[in-house]
Amino acid sequence: xxxxxxxxxxxxxxxxxxxxxxxxxxxxxxxxxxxxxxxxxxxxxxxxxxxxxxxxxxxxxxxxxxxxxxxxxxxxxxxxxxxxxxxxxxxxxxxxxxxxxxxxxxxxxxxxxxxxxxxxxxxxxxxxxxxxxxxxxxxxxxxxxx
Amino acid sequence: xxxxxxxxxxxxxxxxxxxxxxxxxxxxxxxxxxxxxxxxxxxxxxxxxxxxxxxxxxxxxxxxxxxxxxxxxxxxxxxxxxxxxxxxxxxxxxxxxxxxxxxxxxxxxxxxxxxxxxxxxxxxxxxxxxxxxxxxxxxxxxxxxx
DNA sequence: CCTAATGTCTCTAGTAACTATAGGTTCAAG
DNA sequence: CTTGAACCTATAGTTACTAGAGACATTAGG
Numbered sequence: 223x224x225x226x227x228x229x230x231x232x233x234x235x236x237x238x239x240x241x242x243x244x245x246x247x248x249x250x251x252x253x254x255x256x257x258x259x260x261x262x263x264x265x266x267x268x269x270x271x272x273x274x275x276x277x278x279x280x281x282x283x284x285x286x287x288x289x290x291x292x293x294x295x296x297x298x299x300x301x302x303x304x305x306x307x308x309x310x311x312x313x314x315x316x317x318x319x320x321x322x323x324x325x326x327x328x329x330x331x332x333x334x335x336x337x338x339x340x341x342x343x344x345x346x347x348x349x350x351x352x353x354x355x356x357x358x359x360x361x362x363x364x365x366x367x368x
Numbered sequence: 369x370x371x372x373x374x375x376x377x378x379x380x381x382x383x384x385x386x387x388x389x390x391x392x393x394x395x396x397x398x399x400x401x402x403x404x405x406x407x408x409x410x411x412x413x414x415x416x417x418x419x420x421x422x423x424x425x426x427x428x429x430x431x432x433x434x435x436x437x438x439x440x441x442x443x444x445x446x447x448x449x450x451x452x453x454x455x456x457x458x459x460x461x462x463x464x465x466x467x468x469x470x471x472x473x474x475x476x477x478x479x480x481x482x483x484x485x486x487x488x489x490x491x492x493x494x495x496x497x498x499x500x501x502x503x504x505x506x507x508x509x510x511x512x513x514x
Numbered sequence: 515c516c517t518a519a520t521g522t523c524t525c526t527a528g529t530a531a532c533t534a535t536a537g538g539t540t541c542a543a544g
Numbered sequence: 545c546t547t548g549a550a551c552c553t554a555t556a557g558t559t560a561c562t563a564g565a566g567a568c569a570t571t572a573g574g
Contacts, residue, residue, distance in 0.1 A: 226521090239561065242561065317467055318471065405552075536554090
């Protein structure tokens with residue numbers, strides 16, 4: 223059995239975050255030692271590793287809650303799980319494309335900045351102009367959960 | 369001159385968000401009509417469009433504040449400008465790298481989810497297993513602020 | 515065994531960046 | 545001139561944590 227600190231070290235999740243996950247019901251209420259300290263077994267460690275990993279991949283906690291409840295009913299189709307992952311992938315692809323465009327603008331700005339004033343800087347103009355922008359202005363799935 | 373609703377429609381920013389941006393000083397205090405309603409001109413519209421796009425790209429409001437300060441003071445010395453731009457460029461590069469790793473991970477997960485039942489679905493297993501993961505666990509993949 | 519350091523406990527409050535609600539005012543169409 | 549949409553302020557709620565205070569538990573060294 224691990225204390226909360228050991229569990230945090232083992233999974234890379236901070237101690238207050240573990241307590242927070244318990245509080246919102248993402249982890250079960252922990253067993254307690256004689257001195258009222260939380261104790262964790264392998265099951266909870268695996269569950270927390272899953273949460274950690276899913277969070278790193280940008281899944282919001284509610285999506286993770288869904289995934290965890292789905293995995294408790296392993297006979298159902300994984301279409302729903304796949305859909306969540308697909309949505310995340312689309313959002314990520316869009317972000318990469320837009321960040322590449324911005325990277326180019328910043329690099330050009332830094333180059334131009336070598337000798338002059340920034341009056342010529344086009345970064346703000348470009349970002350402010352829809353015509354120069356490849357973004358789809360629909361809802362950004364990742365924007366919510368960061 | 370646009371009302372706040374028209375401005376929101378023109379830029380894709382919700383009305384309460386515009387008022388919030390004014391409140392935190394990201395937008396200037398708006399002109400008011402005789403009936404105390406906010407009125408906006410082209411300058412503020414451009415500024416808000418810039419904020420919208422920068423937010424889509426994941427920049428925190430404080431970074432956007434920095435970027436805007438460049439356009440607010442176009443005579444600013446190039447040294448300071450260069451430092452801010454370089455910092456933003458580094459942030460963008462880091463985000464691209466992490467998003468790229470994330471993209472690969474999601475694609476692999478989806479590839480392994482062949483549409484069967486959850487019992488066979490690799491997505492959940494992959495998410496729980498660090499050994500299948502190429503992500504850098506030292507840092508939050510999606511962390512926005514550097 | 516005692517002590518000091520570290521770890522853990524609960525609770526509250528703070529953060530970013532909004533979003534929603536309540537209760538009132540103004541504007542534009544019919 | 546009325547009606548309904550859009551606007552106003554102010555407050556509170558959201559997500560996913562993070563930080564702090566003050567008290568109890570555990571562990572390593574002497």
